[in-house]
Amino acid sequence: MIRVSRPAGLSRPSKSFLCYLMTAIVATAIPTFGLAESWPQFRGPRGDGIVTEGNPPVQFGEDKNLTWKTDLEGKAWSSPVIADGTIWLTSAVEIIPTEDERVELLRKTENEERQFKQLAIAKAIELKVFAVDLETGKLKQTIELTTVEQPDAIHSLNSYASPTPVIDGNRLLCHFGTFGTFCIDRTNGKLIWERTLPLKHAVGPGSSPIIHDGKVILIQDGMERQYVIALNAETGSTEWETDRPPMDAPTGDQKKAYCTPIVITDSNGREQLLCMGSQWMVSYDAKTGEEFWRLYHGKGFS
Template sequence: MNPQVRQLQWGVLSIALSLLIGASARGDEWPQFRGPGGQGDVGAVDLPLHWSENEGIRWKTELPGRGWSSPVIANGRIWLTTAVEKASDAEEPLVTDEQVARVSSGTDMGAAAAIDLLALEVDLETGKLLRTVNLFSVDEPPPIHNLNSYASPTPVLVDGRLICHFGTFGAAAVDVNSGEVLWRRPMELDHIVGPGSSPVVVDDVTILTCDGADKQFIAALDIATGEIRWQVDRPPIRETNPDMRKAFATPLVFEQAGRKQAVIPGAQWFVSYDPATGDELWRVDHGNGFSNVPRPVFDGERVYLCTGFGKPQLWAIRTDGSGDVTETHVDWREKQQIPAKSSPIISDGRIYVISDGGVASCFSAADGKKLWRERIPGKYSASPILANGRLYFCSHEGGTTVVADSAEYEELAVNQLDGMHMASPAVAGDDLILRTDTHLYRISNKPN
């Protein structure tokens, strides 16, 4: 295809996607990890540029327990999940001063204490914690990595239901009006370091990534009943070390040329599935990457995926193939300063990433050419968002650096909160909803 024609097509698609996603975000709807489109782009929304603990905060609410799940929003309510240590002689979860101190320090909750896995409902207007819903009680939780939590997967909102996934502890659905638990579904697998994959909804099913150390499969549950509609094993993996067979990526669902796809990175393989049946559409052997965390992004022609831990790489793959397309549909690969945890973001023919150690890069989406690379202070797990020509990168240290969406690097602002950013940001109208390890914030251009 003529490069000028391809660029024109990309420009038209970008405008259409921006308008569609931006309209959804302005309606205060943030139903899943990385927002309405699942790719962190909220369109022409005028988010705050400057804030601190003393500026730009509409409200700040202390959260019980520990969890890295991102906020999801609908109908004036914010929902998130958390893990709370159970009090030994109480029926209801109890948050102690000791627990708050442990959460603030980032200390692993360990395997000794029993936990309750909760869904939290917060009023969007006031920040008031309205309700806690106990989804699972775990008497002997296994150890987890000290950078993970027992409540890291982001829930998804659909048709008045909140669907939560806690990996090996199971999935559950909550009626958001009554708080009733509609169903629970156990999922047996061993993550070794804790759960991470967020659920996605396609039509009337929710797709769960179940890439454990012991077994690897994808399952689709009926959103009304929790019953398994389909379940398929992942492709065979060469690696025999269980720790290098697991993965934690969230599926990306899109449609290209009338074919709907759910693309899910995993150890050794990138795989595209038919979300209605679980049938494999195509696969790519990316080598020996494992523990994949970043969610893919899609620009209408290529999907961009990260290979995971080991030596993280970014791959650009055309999505119109079938079968094993490793030798035919990979357009380019980048091996330098690619994240193992944070997801990419794409805009106007450019793709941005930030490495775990804080090196941000911008590439041409067409050919992978590096346009700029700059170090941004901090370490990074949260995925960035894009709004109205600005990229927002949130660090472990509580900082948020805002840079221009441009082929040349331009820092616009650096903001600091007291807590630790592990959860990715959410957006409500023109406001940012930020979760730290201890609090939930509504950051606003009009805080009062």
């Protein structure tokens, strides 16, 4: 996680430091994983958030168990991923509007004025990737991905870079929801491919990608459409695409969701792709996108 505190009067965010969550990871990652180990995706190697080895500190802060701290630009709620002694982080540098400009930008969206207080919007965002040395905290590389002019509004508690990237061999897959999906070569920092999958998130992106059997799997549960898609990890082309079950909801706001999928192997040896969403938990065949079963869990949302 990267967090920015922006001094009043600045038109764009100042550089931020890796906050306490990142500090904790840095302070514990070396003894827990070793420089040759990896934390390649959201919730770790198995997607369950469990670390089985190591002895992380239970207290940490500016003056306790701090290994290093590094200034980085932008704002992002995405988690760091680690491989080969390098930490990879995504970020969005926002071009901040004045309050009058913010209101005018929001009026151009489909949001009602009563929602404006809980929304944030930027004049533009610069999407970036940072490579940081795990042992020293030195910023090794900054990769400029793209600039998005007049991006959609997000919730004021969200960021434009909330989905966590995923490492797949020499590739780094970075997903920013409707703002773009990018595949980068970790060895040279060059862009391999990119895709744009437009979606109305309502309050910004949140679902992180996973890699399975050479496919980048994304849950795309927006307001106007809900579906799951698998992209070829090498080329970015679509392998399969499956619509979600029908939603019993009066508005698109109650159909959106932001979950990250997982793959399990059942007692029959069959791999199931489990995708939680609004109203439904659904199991799909990760190879084809065919639906195995669905479970209705009520009229919840998000």
